Amino acid sequence: MSTVELSDRLKIPVKTLASWASGGTGPRFARMGRYRRYRLGDVRDWEAQQLFTRRDSR
Numbered sequence: 001m002s003t004v005e006l007s008d009r010l011k012i013p014v015k016t017l018a019s020w021a022s023g024g025t026g027p028r029f030a031r032m033g034r035y036r037r038y039r040l041g042d043v044r045d046w047e048a049q050q051l052f053t054r055r056d057s058r
Contacts, residue, residue: 001040003018003035003036005038006027006038009043027047028045028046029042
């Protein structure tokens with residue numbers, strides 16, 4: 001998927017994806033010339049890694 005498509009999916013700005021890509025914190029991507037392309041499986045894996053559970057505060 002393109003950067004714009006991923007931006008739409010995550011409801012975040014394209015600039016945020018660019019920042020994540022340069023910092024290595026976003027989903028894996030492949031460089032196709034000057035464009036980044038994301039595989040749906042990699043995006044889903046990254047999304048799952050972003051989930052966290054709240055610890056019991058007892």
